[in-house]
Amino acid sequence: MERGYLHSRFPALFFFLALLLTSPAISTKSVRGIQPCRSLVLFFHDIIYNGKNAANATSAIVAAPPWANRTILAPMMNFGDIVVFDDPVTLDNNLHSPPVGRAQGLYLYDSKTIFTAWLAFSLVLNSTDYKGTINLVGADPLMNLTRDISVVGGTGDFFMTRGIATLMTDAIEGVVYFRLRLDIKLYECY
Amino acid sequence: MERGYLHSRFPALFFFLALLLTSPAISTKSVRGIQPCRSLVLFFHDIIYNGKNAANATSAIVAAPPWANRTILAPMMNFGDIVVFDDPVTLDNNLHSPPVGRAQGLYLYDSKTIFTAWLAFSLVLNSTDYKGTINLVGADPLMNLTRDISVVGGTGDFFMTRGIATLMTDAIEGVVYFRLRLDIKLYECY
Amino acid sequence: MERGYLHSRFPALFFFLALLLTSPAISTKSVRGIQPCRSLVLFFHDIIYNGKNAANATSAIVAAPPWANRTILAPMMNFGDIVVFDDPVTLDNNLHSPPVGRAQGLYLYDSKTIFTAWLAFSLVLNSTDYKGTINLVGADPLMNLTRDISVVGGTGDFFMTRGIATLMTDAIEGVVYFRLRLDIKLYECY
Numbered sequence: 411m412e413r414g415y416l417h418s419r420f421p422a423l424f425f426f427l428a429l430l431l432t433s434p435a436i437s438t439k440s441v442r443g444i445q446p447c448r449s450l451v452l453f454f455h456d457i458i459y460n461g462k463n464a465a466n467a468t469s470a471i472v473a474a475p476p477w478a479n480r481t482i483l484a485p486m487m488n489f490g491d492i493v494v495f496d497d498p499v500t501l502d503n504n505l506h507s508p509p510v511g512r513a514q515g516l517y518l519y520d521s522k523t524i525f526t527a528w529l530a531f532s533l534v535l536n537s538t539d540y541k542g543t544i545n546l547v548g549a550d551p552l553m554n555l556t557r558d559i560s561v562v563g564g565t566g567d568f569f570m571t572r573g574i575a576t577l578m579t580d581a582i583e584g585v586v587y588f589r590l591r592l593d594i595k596l597y598e599c600y
Numbered sequence: 601m602e603r604g605y606l607h608s609r610f611p612a613l614f615f616f617l618a619l620l621l622t623s624p625a626i627s628t629k630s631v632r633g634i635q636p637c638r639s640l641v642l643f644f645h646d647i648i649y650n651g652k653n654a655a656n657a658t659s660a661i662v663a664a665p666p667w668a669n670r671t672i673l674a675p676m677m678n679f680g681d682i683v684v685f686d687d688p689v690t691l692d693n694n695l696h697s698p699p700v701g702r703a704q705g706l707y708l709y710d711s712k713t714i715f716t717a718w719l720a721f722s723l724v725l726n727s728t729d730y731k732g733t734i735n736l737v738g739a740d741p742l743m744n745l746t747r748d749i750s751v752v753g754g755t756g757d758f759f760m761t762r763g764i765a766t767l768m769t770d771a772i773e774g775v776v777y778f779r780l781r782l783d784i785k786l787y788e789c790y
Numbered sequence: 791m792e793r794g795y796l797h798s799r800f801p802a803l804f805f806f807l808a809l810l811l812t813s814p815a816i817s818t819k820s821v822r823g824i825q826p827c828r829s830l831v832l833f834f835h836d837i838i839y840n841g842k843n844a845a846n847a848t849s850a851i852v853a854a855p856p857w858a859n860r861t862i863l864a865p866m867m868n869f870g871d872i873v874v875f876d877d878p879v880t881l882d883n884n885l886h887s888p889p890v891g892r893a894q895g896l897y898l899y900d901s902k903t904i905f906t907a908w909l910a911f912s913l914v915l916n917s918t919d920y921k922g923t924i925n926l927v928g929a930d931p932l933m934n935l936t937r938d939i940s941v942v943g944g945t946g947d948f949f950m951t952r953g954i955a956t957l958m959t960d961a962i963e964g965v966v967y968f969r970l971r972l973d974i975k976l977y978e979c980y
Contacts, residue, residue, distance in 0.1 A: 473662040494869070516872075680874045711892075738943070748945035748946065752942040763950070
């Protein structure tokens with residue numbers, strides 16, 4: 411009896427210990443099919459330079475197709491414009507709320523027939539809640555109500571994370587200001 | 601006897617259940633060393649703007665080094681040119697086949713001594729077979745028969761995917777048209 | 791007794807085998823919370839074109855904001871400049887050491903008030919020790935002693951890898967030359 415009892419425990423226990431010792435994968439990384447391991451909602455605010463707003467502008471056109479210049483967005487859906495940005499990031503939709511970080515990188519417009527953009531940037535967060543960066547890449551078809559881009563990595567509090575950011579245009583004022591809402595869902599957390 | 605039998609089952613069963621409940625990683629994510637969990641072959645077609653083909657062009661030089669302009673590819677292996685593109689994606693090598701999506705983003709030439717490029721773009725797929733985006737980044741040494749770049753993320757049907765895309769130059773016509781074949785092998789599928 | 795013994799072994803063994811057969815994840819991918827599965831230290835050397843050093847320059851400003859040109863870094867912390875580079879990569883801090891590869895891609899400056907950059911590039915390694923590419927993306931706040939960016943993928947010896955690269959400015963000479971030290975720690979290896 412005792413022998414059966416002991417032997418019965420051994421394989422499972424051994425296996426459990428072996429797993430803990432050799433595959434921290436299971437304990438340190440949580441990948442959950444549907445449920446994100448972490449979620450955050452952020453807003454970022456983009457004020458593009460238009461030749462007159464040097465003091466307030468947070469972004470500027472730095473590259474344009476041969477038929478356009480860098481002060482006015484290009485004809486044909488802004489096709490070919492590359493914009494470098496350093497946009498304040500807030501927890502609500504108020505441009506004047508205390509920023510929790512910056513969104514820094516580039517976006518570009520890449521269709522002559524519909525408004526569509528492509529983004530590659532970092533969220534550089536530095537608040538009491540979040541310290542670290544989240545790196546994002548993806549297509550942003552602006553006319554869709556929601557658009558998904560990829561979280562491809564992170565550092566600090568977001569060490570090695572992956573996930574999806576759902577973008578929504580929260581406001582747009584002429585060609586100078588837009589506000590994006592980011593619903594970030596992280597599915598790989600360490 | 602019964603006690604040994606019951607106890608013998610318990611640890612393993614408990615462990616198995618615990619694993620199912622706390623680590624969906626194992627059931628929802630399949631990472632297979634050698635075998636991709638999904639493969640697709642796509643072609644994309646790039647017609648670069650050269651000052652005369654505005655109607656057909658699917659891409660344009662938007663940035664160039666100080667010694668070059670944006671209408672003609674730069675001297676010294678196009679070094680420094682950044683091209684923004686919105687290229688049709690097809691399932692075969694025919695430019696006129698019905699597109700299953702677009703390849704959108706940028707490529708740049710980054711050597712003065714050999715033809716080599718660097719790509720960062722999204723495949724935005726919208727067909728009966730595929731709906732979603734695949735985000736790619738990597739070096740493209742054009743003179744090699746095949747070149748591997750990274751699939752760093754995806755959305756929709758390609759939610760959170762990772763993998764490798766092998767690029768082959770399928771055709772090249774002067775400096776205006778090229779066609780790339782992409783053999784995409786995804787090794788992380790959700 | 792024997793029945794208890796046999797039954798006690800079965801569930802754990804079956805489970806262990808099932809795991810081996812259906813989840814190569816555990817055996818082919820090692821994710822270790824704290825310990826990297828691979829580490830490497832590399833240096834890269836950037837000599838930016840300034841109108842006079844065409845022969846030596848390894849990088850060039852290819853895009854700039856409307857208020858700047860492409861020969862001199864832009865006023866206000868270089869904000870808006872995009873630089874394309876093809877920088878030699880060495881194993882020590884000597885520019886003249888035999889290169890083990892190239893760092894190729896782009897960096898941009900994205901703040902008007904502090905020196906901060908953003909990088910997206912590939913390490914294209916071709917030496918006896920390393921053959922393959924490592925793809926990196928992230929924010930580089932230059933004034934910090936160390937900065938972390940994401941390794942988002944790799945090919946060849948670095949197939950599908952992920953991790954963190956810690957950047958340190960190892961030297962800086964005027965506005966023409968800088969040397970970065972990269973401490974790369976890979977936490978996902980295949």
